[in-house]
Amino acid sequence: MRQPLALDVITATAEQHGVCVRPFTMEVGDLETGELRHVAVPCGSTVDSVCKPCATKARALRITQCREGWHSEEEPDFTPEPPTQNQTELLAFRADLVQAYQQAVEDGEAEADELREEISGVDAELRQLGVRGRLPSPDGPTKRGVKRSTRRRQDSPNLPRKKVEKRTLGREYAGRFRPSMFVTLTLDSYGRVRDDGTPANPATYDYWRAARDAVHFASLVDRWWQNLRRCVGWDVQYFATVEPQKRAAPHLHAAIRGSISHEVLRQVTAATYHQVWWPAHDELIYDGDRLPIWDGENFVDPDTRKPLQDWESAVEDVQEPAHVARFGVQVHSKGILGRTEEAGRHIGYLTKYLTKSTGEIVTADSDRQRRHHDRLHEELSRTPCSPRCPVWLLYGIQPVGANGKTIPGHCKGRAHRRTTLGLPGRRVLVSRKWSGKTLADHRADRKAFVVQALKAVGIEKTEPDRSRFVWNKIQPGDRNAPPRAHLLMHAIAERVTWRAEYDKALLAAGIDPPNPSATPPIAA
Numbered sequence: 001m002r003q004p005l006a007l008d009v010i011t012a013t014a015e016q017h018g019v020c021v022r023p024f025t026m027e028v029g030d031l032e033t034g035e036l037r038h039v040a041v042p043c044g045s046t047v048d049s050v051c052k053p054c055a056t057k058a059r060a061l062r063i064t065q066c067r068e069g070w071h072s073e074e075e076p077d078f079t080p081e082p083p084t085q086n087q088t089e090l091l092a093f094r095a096d097l098v099q100a101y102q103q104a105v106e107d108g109e110a111e112a113d114e115l116r117e118e119i120s121g122v123d124a125e126l127r128q129l130g131v132r133g134r135l136p137s138p139d140g141p142t143k144r145g146v147k148r149s150t151r152r153r154q155d156s157p158n159l160p161r162k163k164v165e166k167r168t169l170g171r172e173y174a175g176r177f178r179p180s181m182f183v184t185l186t187l188d189s190y191g192r193v194r195d196d197g198t199p200a201n202p203a204t205y206d207y208w209r210a211a212r213d214a215v216h217f218a219s220l221v222d223r224w225w226q227n228l229r230r231c232v233g234w235d236v237q238y239f240a241t242v243e244p245q246k247r248a249a250p251h252l253h254a255a256i257r258g259s260i261s262h263e264v265l266r267q268v269t270a271a272t273y274h275q276v277w278w279p280a281h282d283e284l285i286y287d288g289d290r291l292p293i294w295d296g297e298n299f300v301d302p303d304t305r306k307p308l309q310d311w312e313s314a315v316e317d318v319q320e321p322a323h324v325a326r327f328g329v330q331v332h333s334k335g336i337l338g339r340t341e342e343a344g345r346h347i348g349y350l351t352k353y354l355t356k357s358t359g360e361i362v363t364a365d366s367d368r369q370r371r372h373h374d375r376l377h378e379e380l381s382r383t384p385c386s387p388r389c390p391v392w393l394l395y396g397i398q399p400v401g402a403n404g405k406t407i408p409g410h411c412k413g414r415a416h417r418r419t420t421l422g423l424p425g426r427r428v429l430v431s432r433k434w435s436g437k438t439l440a441d442h443r444a445d446r447k448a449f450v451v452q453a454l455k456a457v458g459i460e461k462t463e464p465d466r467s468r469f470v471w472n473k474i475q476p477g478d479r480n481a482p483p484r485a486h487l488l489m490h491a492i493a494e495r496v497t498w499r500a501e502y503d504k505a506l507l508a509a510g511i512d513p514p515n516p517s518a519t520p521p522i523a524a
Contacts, residue, residue: 006485007485010485010488010489010492011488013492014053014488014491014492015052015053017492017495017496017499018053018056018057018495019053019488019491019492019495020040020042020043020051020053020054020491021051021052021053021488022043022045022050022051022054023040023041023042023043023484023487023488023491024040024041024043024473024474025038025039025040025041025474025481025482025487026038026039026041026471026472026473026474027039027471027472027473027474028469028470028471028472029469029470029472030468030469031468031469031470032468038474038480038481038482038487040487040488040490040491042054044058045058046058046059046354046355047355047356047357048355048356049356049357049360052355055354055355056355058354058355059351059354059355061439061442061443061446062351062354062428063347063348063351064442064446065239065430065434065435065437065439065442066239066255066347066350066351067343067344067347068435068437068442069237069239069257069430069434069435069436070180070239070255070257070336070338070343070347071178071180071257071337071338071339071343072168072169072257072435072436073169073178074169075167075168075169076168076433076435076436077436078433078436081130083131084129084130086129087126087129087130087131090122090125090126090129091126091131093122094119094122094123094126094135097115097118097119097122097138098119098136098138100115101115101116101119101138102138102140105139116138119138123135146277146315146316146318148275148277153273153275153324156270156271156273157267157270157271158271159227159230159231159267159268159271160231161230161231162230162231162232162233163233164229164230164233164234164235165233165234165235166235167234167235168234168235168236168237168257168258168433169234169257169258170234170257170258170259170260171258171259173259177337178258178259178338179259179335179336179337179338180255180256180257180258180259180335180336180337180338181255181256181258181259181260181265181333181334181335181336182253182254182255182256182333182334182336182346183252183253183254183256183265183331183332183333183334184251184252184253184254184331184332184333185221185224185251185252185254185269185327185331186245186249186251186252186327186328186330187210187213187214187217187249187250187251187326187327187328188209188213188326188327188328188329189328190205190206190207190209190210190247190249191204191205191206193246193247195246196246196365196366196368196369197245197246197247197248197369197372198247198366198368198369198371198372199247199372202371202372202375205375207375207376207378207379208379209323210249210376210379211376211379211380211383211422212276212323212325212383213249213325213326214249214250214380214415214421214422214423215380215383215384215385215415215422216274216276216323216325217242217250217325217422217423217424218242218424218426219274219325220272220273220274220325220326220327221240221242221252221429223272223273223274224268224269224272224327225238225431227268227271227272228260228265228268231264231267231268232260232264234258235433236256236257236258236260236431237256237257237258237431237433237434238254238255238256238257238429238430238431238434239254239255239350239428239429239430239431239434240252240253240254240255240350240428240429240430241253241254241350241351241353241354241427241428241429242423242424242426242427242429243353243361244358244361244362244421244423247372248362248372248373248376248421250422250423250424252429253349253350254429255336255346255347255350257434259335260333262333265331265333266331269327269331270327270329272326272327273324273325273326274324274325274326275321275323275324276321276322276323276324276325277315277318277321277322278315278318278321278322278323278384278387279314279315279317279318279322279392279395279397280318280322280395281322281383281384281391281392281395282322283395284382284394284395285394285395285396286302286393286394286395286396286408286409287394290302291393291394291408291409292308292393292396292408294403294404294406295307296404298310298398298402299393299398299402299406299408301396307398308393308396308397308398309396309397309398310397310398311387311392311397311398311399311400314397354427354428357419358419358420358421358423358427359419359420362419362420362421362423373418373421376421376422377416377418377421380415380416380421380422381409381416382394382409383415383416383422384399384411385411385413385414385415385416386413387399387400388400388401389411389413390402390406390407390408390409390410390411391409391411391416393406393408393409394408394409450502453502453505453506453509454501454502454505456505456508456509457504457505457508459501459504459505
């Protein structure tokens with residue numbers, strides 16, 4: 001019984017050769033030959049515990065993205081291409097559909113729903129043709145929310161505001177040095193903590209503020225970038241990752257292109273805040289067995305049967321922000337030169353935890369840490385995370401989109417999970433002009449490099465005509481689908497062939513091929 005199972009050996013071999021161990025099966029039909037076959041498609045997971053080969057590839061792609069953009073010396077070219085004839089013709093057809101849809105809605109005709117679905121299909125086609133940006137809604141412009149004053153708070157220092165130039169490169173020194181920055185931002189203190197991250201005095205630790213700061217951390221970070229650009233006067237680009245500290249509070253590591261004064265970074269951090277213009281949610285109105293009831297149209301009070309206040313009217317009644325999130329006073333910043341060992345070390349530090357789930361990082365190894373995490377999770381469970389959060393019902397407010405399936409106080413958002421403790425869902429934050437490429441572009445570059453290397457030694461890899469293939473998902477329980485072990489064995493054999501071809505190309509170029517057990521195949 002201590003001998004390994006065959007499937008375990010197959011899985012270990014697949015990991016060794018960089019083959020996805022949890023592929024999903026697709027049925028591929030050839031329209032020309034009529035051949036029907038099953039193909040294992042990689043799962044694309046970014047977590048080691050789910051699929052290590054896919055997570056390793058994803059991290060390698062992020063490392064490439066970070067390296068190419070951090071010390072770039074050329075402005076990325078984002079000049080949009082002119083609209084094609086297919087795009088303009090399809091958009092004109094959409095305009096006709098929208099007019100017909102609005103007329104059908106006005107007349108109360110049943111075909112309005114069919115027209116709406118057809119408009120959605122046209123929108124999908126426009127996306128495939130390369131149209132980006134938001135298309136006008138068929139229902140017309142949406143109602144704008146309550147306007148809030150943009151005047152800065154009196155308890156926050158002012159910042160100089162400059163017109164942001166259309167450049168992403170920092171200053172050059174001595175005619176040849178263009179340093180960049182590595183910055184770490186943390187949230188404020190909620191009370192003194194021990195070395196293991198637990199509060200020295202749990203009774204005075206501010207869990208209320210810690211929970212709300214964690215929920216709104218992403219918005220606070222966005223405001224920090226906005227303030228930084230306005231202060232320095234150029235379009236600052238960044239590659240950042242969000243990780244938890246020992247005390248389970250999120251903090252930010254960021255690679256910034258260009259050099260910025262340490263004093264300016266501290267001033268921007270001290271002056272940055274995010275006001276949450278939501279209804280007050282300090283004291284629970286409903287709890288335990290006494291919860292709002294759905295009457296078929298609205299949630300009502302269980303005693304008086306009166307409908308709860310809707311979200312729009314509750315926001316209109318707000319006179320002051322429910323919470324103000326700020327960073328802490330600790331700001332770590334460091335200048336980094338490109339193409340140095342130090343730059344590579346910091347890139348590795350930035351991407352260190354990208355292949356681990358948040359629950360694997362926020363660990364509790366002692367009873368004291370578990371109690372601390374339980375107390376924070378308890379506060380997060382009654383902290384609303386969005387206007388659609390069902391937790392609002394506990395405060396007597398009906399959230400956006402509430403229906404009969406909504407359970408008061410039970411939200412599936414990441415902010416309320418015990419394994420995440422309020423950490424944002426976006427682990428990697430990359431500005432749009434960082435490297436001038438998307439992840440798909442970086443993946444295509446890697447593929448083109450391998451194809452070119454193989455071509456140099458006489459191995460031609462031609463791209464098949466994808467228009468002749470029809471791809472369909474395999475439904476659960478399909479008896480025609482091959483077992484996973486068969487798919488993995490086929491993928492391993494295919495990967496071994498690819499590795500042998502690529503090693504041949506490396507040897508021809510005078511490069512020693514890496515150890516396949518230590519490095520996943522680049523050809524993937």
